[in-house]
Amino acid sequence: MSDDLDLSAGVLVVGGGLAATWTALAAAQAGGDVVLVDKGYCGTSGVTATAGVTHWFVRPEDHERAVTERHAHAGGIADPEQALRVLRTTWERLPTLDKYYPFPVRDGKPDRTNNVRGPEYLRAMRGLVHRAGVRILDHHPALELLLRPDGSVGGAAGVRRQAGGNWRVRAGAVVLATGGTAFRSHLLGSRGNTGDGHLMAVEAGARLSGMEFSNYYTLAPAFSTMARSMTYLFGTYTDARGHVLDLPSGPDRNRVLGAALLRGPVFTTLDRAPDWVRRKMPVVQPNFLLPFTRRGIDPYTQPFEVTLLGEGTIRGVGGLVTGPGCATDVPGLFAAGDVASRVPVVGAISGGGSPNSAWAVSSGTWAGRAAVRYARGTSASPVRPIGRAGIRPGGRPSAVDTTTVVDVVRDELNAYDKNMFRDEAGLRRSLSTLDALWTEVESALTGEGRDAVAGRETASLVAMGRWVKEAALRRRTSLGMHWRTDGQEAAA
Secondary structure (H helix, E strand, O other): OOEEEEEEEEEEEOOOHHHHHHHHHHEEEEOEEEEEOOOOOOOOOHHHOOOOOOOOOOHHHHHHHHHHHHHHHOOOOOOOOHHHHHHHHHHHHHHHOOOOOOEEEEEEEEEEOOOHHHHHHHHHHHHHHOOOEEEEEEOOEEEEEEEEOOOOEEEEEOOOOEEEEEEEEEEEEEEEEEOOOOOOOOOOOOOOOHHHHHHHHHHOOEEEEOOOOOOOEEEEEOOOHHHHHHHHHHHHOOOOOEEOOOOOOOOHHHHHHHOOOOOOOOOEEOOOOHHHHHHHHHHHOOOHHHHHHOOOOOOOOEEEEEEEEEEEHOOOOOOEOOOOOHHHOOEEEEEEEEHHHHHHHHHOOOOOOOHHHHHHHHHHHHHHHHHHHHHOOOOOOOEEEOOOOOOOOOOOOOOOOOHHHHHHHHHHHHHHHHHHHOOOOHHHHHHHHHHHHHHHHHHHHHOOOHHHHHHHHHHHHHHHHHHHHHHHOOOOOOOOOOOOOOOOOOOO
């Protein structure tokens, strides 16, 4: 027989990946009573657990130069001071892992910028969080936030996937670190990242920004979900007619590939990969070669078909608006990692790779510390749940084919001709389709237990898709990764 769980905490962290663990650690180190709830198993959740990780880790004397170089391509909408804060905090915090994660050594010193293996990294973070006294609740997906009478956030509630029943945690402050979403593109590690935190926050009154910059794509073998490898930079690419593609550097690279893929299959051979890359790859990202080994393909000498997988708001930058301490517009609610907008840090270009990892470290540190300070000023008060779409429909509950709904969202948010190459007519068609889905989901979809989790994920995917399309419609000119084929010349 299942039992419901009712807890109180100073700070509740929702999520279990890189940003969530840095948040929980910072909050515990600041003296907070911390509970962490994760949809999956903390330390294996999210895209970091499947990849080799790099950090934007720069010597202090080079901080300003690094920001200047990065922001030269940011479209003029980044905040240099915020980027400098990220560099300073990452420089401060990352070395604290030296005793717990075996960073590779270069010239006798730890190399914290590259060659960090995601699984071991997150295993170390889970151990640190546990030893800091954080209570970790695995397989406890959050469904909704709890509000106090004054409108501030006072906790969250959800489902106990393994133990059965429900859970509720009343807290002085809540930090969302639920990651971004790839809109079920099959990107490795992203299936559980469906935008739940974004929807919960918006229901409470939080704002979003940069959602139009949510259409980054990454290369993968057509027969595998294994993506995110720099090795693809060293490939020779041919289109369906056997012509070698001339791929530029920067954001235009994927657009050339996307246009070719719309015409037919594209193949590559990673024949230009230098010896040091071939030696390092099995160490840094051993799962990269597995799909090829299983098929008897040597990717460095034999051609194989490739595809582009959407990364949505994972390597895109859209998310919740946050201020100092990563506070949202809603009192008591904070955001860290990919659930928060990274526009101030990287502008209109992707934060994928080292900036995003540094953002997870720094935003988690800021949010954890600020949440503890905020929670100390709160007192016990009644709370009420505010979740709606997917769990409390606005109309009469009825059967909704969630599989079909998700398939439609996947197509509208990942198809190259609908999301990589954008024009007003296409965006309006997509938005009309998603609006119709939202009406159905909001009015009729509901469920209990695991069905409630599926319902909430479905609602979140639809909501996120609508926000991306709406933002893309409003920005009429091309900027960074947002490419309007019917707009003016791309901005600087």
